[in-house]
Amino acid sequence: MANTIDPITLEVLWNRLISVVNEQQVTLMRTAFSTIVRESQDLACGVFDTRGSMIAQSLTGTPGHINAMATGVLHFLQAYPPETLEPGDVLITNDPWQTAGQINDMTILTPVFKGERVIGYFASTCHSPDIGGRIFSAEAREVFEEGLRIPITKLFLRHEPNHELFKLIRA
Secondary structure: OOOOHHHHHHHHHHHHHHHHHHHHHHHHHOOOOOHHHHHOOEEEEEOOOOOOEEEEEOOOOOHHHHHHHHHHHHHHHOOOOHHHHHOEEEEEEEEOOOOOOOEEEEEEEEEEEEEOOEEEEEEEEEEOOOOOOOOOOOHOHHHOOOOOOOOOOEEEEEEEHHHHHHHHHHO
């Protein structure tokens, strides 16, 4: 027999979930170094189930980022299946073929654990004003001119920064 939930409880839970994703977006906007993220909301935030399907998204944000993030999460799960992740791991990429379409758009995926088991993911995509490219990305003839391309990799490992990746990004 399937579990049922009454409509009022469902609505309360749904509003709570949307509030959490909206808070995720507000926090990202408040802490962003990028003016375009703070002022133009050039970002997207969402929560995903264990299969990589988007459950909810923030109420505002860029449609291009929202759609790209919704499909891009599947690439993260292919690169790092749930059983390869540990509490405190955080994944990152700006691969334009797997997420938002340009090197300047960073996507970060954070698994959510209950005990040792992944029960979902939070993700965000936002515009980074400078990723070390030679010229503006729209004028580039090759993706290599746009800047540093970060494949899907761990930004944090068990709550600790991936120092090798940080050295590469800062170089």
